[in-house]
Amino acid sequence: MPTPTFGSDELAQFRKTFFEECTELLADLEERLGALAAFSGDIESLNAIFRAVHSVKAGAGAFGYSVLVGFAHRFEALLDRLRDGKAELDERTLAALVAAADVFSALVDLARQGESPADDFGADVAEELAALLDGDGPARPAARAAAEAPEAPAERIYRIVFRPNAELFRHANEPLYLIRELKALGTLTVDCDLTRLPSFEALNVDDAYLSWTMTLRAECRPATVAEVFEFVDDECELTIEEIAATPAVQAEAAAVTPAAPAARATPTPAPAAAARTSGATAGKSAAMSSIRVDLARVDRLVNMVGELVIAQAMLAQQFVESHDRDDSAGLQGFEHLAGLTRELQECVMAIRMQPLKSVFSRMPRLVRDVSHKTGKEVRLEMAGEQTEVDKTVIEELADPLTHMIRNAVDHGIEDTAARLAAGKPAEGVIRLSAQHAGSNILIHVEDDGAGLDRDRLLAKAIEKGIVPAGVKLSGEEIDELIFAPGFSTAAAVTDVSGRGVGMDVVRRNIMALGGRVQVVSTLGRGTRFTLVIPLTLAVLDGMVVAVGWEKYILPLTSIVESFRPDRGQIRSVPGGGEVASIRGEFVRLIHLARLFGVHEAVDDPSQGLVVLIELANGSKLGIVVDELIGQQQVVIKSLQDNHDPVPGISGATILGNGRVALIVDIEELTRLNDRSDRAARRADAPPRPLLVNA
């Protein structure tokens, strides 16, 4: 039989696709396993896990990852026993499944990196699987057939006509493996039909031309035979007929099969029989209604639509400027166009949106592992895992969330004795939830543990030199200390966490996403972290402000309010800075015009506006601008494609009039301001008047 040959490029491409699929399948497997562990799983979860393992096995077989296939086999066998109710899903089995899933995904990783696993890799787990299987049956996957044997009549004969569609190989299927699998069921005679094979010149190596007529003598039910074709049955014409169970017909079948011409006469499948098998695929084709698209293509689409939005806004503005207001038909047309473009943009952005589930689903497992290690009883409650976020955001969320959940179990929840002593239920609860809030998502990580001990936090911070001794801090400021670099409160550095890189990394990751982290804690009652994260990194809700002739965009999420201060609300402080008092609070003022060297801008805050900003660390800042132009959703453009990074500017966008406007990097403003203050002090030989207060 000619095996399909592929160029190395194609093979690499197939392999890539296989591993992409593996990633998805393993994520699904993990999630289902979590459901099982929470005892909320049902037979469907088991089926899904089985399907995942089986799919990976099928692909791994095609690429010759024999260790992976071997392991998958055993894994599958145990799952199959569970599925048939022949084994019980008890603690031991569950532990074995979890361990097997780990080994399984490690094997996939090794295969992906092109490394072969050590000989004894996962041997203990494999033994445990075997032991569980041995408990009430043989460990071989053939156990399936064997176990069913009592219900099945002695020996049956099936005639199987398998006629793959031309695309079969392109979906990473390989008939040879199917035939081998059939062979494992019983005695198989195979006859290959070459009639569809074209001349050599017309041959396309990617297409499947061969069909097979097979006779199988086996002690198994029709469903078992059909199962072999589970992954190809929507890509072929398949007939499975039970011919007879009598020796007489066996003889007849035997007479037919070796003769090639006879096989050629029977390529037409019986539609009724095909219909019988196709029923089983209905559930699967529903899952096929999605396609895999290269992210780069989606990004291009997002960019193009971004351009379209800008072009549309420019056109509309020019139209309004150059036409009478009376041209209502034209105006209406533009409004319609604007509506359509906005909708188009939303649709395109939605392509990149994915439910948070892919990140959340890792957490139950994490909680189980960490609580096991720390000997605590912890229950994880999750809500809102269907909340959708941009794919890039999801990827960046995995690390910080993992860290926070681990922290919550390790540091947040007390050990059982302490909980009971405090009159709490022995089992701690961690709640992970997500919800939309405007153009942001809110993610809460909440525990009912001991809460932050402010005295201890402060003592630790002083000990580590993060804050000077004797400093006076508010309760919230002390809570904020956990985000300080190099801070870790765990009394002992545990295996789990407490290595001193912690919440500061979380905060940095979240800030890199344009988000914020806040913490609220009550001693003895628990801690709640709130992450505020933009839905997407490609657009930004901005406030357009004017400074002199220039326009800047401030991220709307950071803006608390804006106000025009009275002269009495403002005073200079030594060193060249200014502060404004607002409702008893003092905020530092930063003049965008001075910082960015913009001429002809309003210099007196009481003549312009102060935009009050909240920084990621919770502190506030007043930015002095000339005026607010308005709120606008802007498409973020990189400035760094063609230019070096500009301090204080995070990106750029294009306004409706076609001009570029810069997006202000608020977090960097303070640092920039400090630098320029120092520079100013050095440069100004005559000391400035220190107090200018009327």
Place this chain on the structure above:
Amino acid sequence: MAEPQDPSSTGTDAGAAASQTRQFISFRVGDDEFAIDIMAVREIKGWTETTILPNQQEYMLGVLNLRGTIVPIFDLRCRFGLGLTTATRSHVVIIVSIGGRILGLLVDAVSDILTVNAADIRPVPDVDQPVDSAFLAGIIAVGDSMVVLLSLENLFSHHGPADTAVAA
């Protein structure tokens, strides 16, 4: 579009490629004629107002929107240390591609396309001048006047404050 060939190599090995002809775009800054490799030029457009980038070198005029791409614009006259150009609509911006980046050069006017035999490109003699000679790639005699060839790579490899820090 194909990656433009390295304009900095222009004319340095004149002898080796004597029979080769190359094309340049010549333009005027003040009273002087300059030329750059035509392969680096993406397009030529009239001057429009830019958006000022904060805290940049004086010759960095800000950024333009070129069909959705943010393009930084540099004042060549100012880069040569001859003071800022008072740009009007009749001034011209040459959009060039250097080392994967797109940027614009503000000049007074574009003059001509020169087809030059590589052998006719002469090295620039060491002279005392306000302009750093590193970005002068050669001199071509055109008729009875001289055109100075610019090496764009050397001209813009050390602009901006971040460069040196990264290199160190």
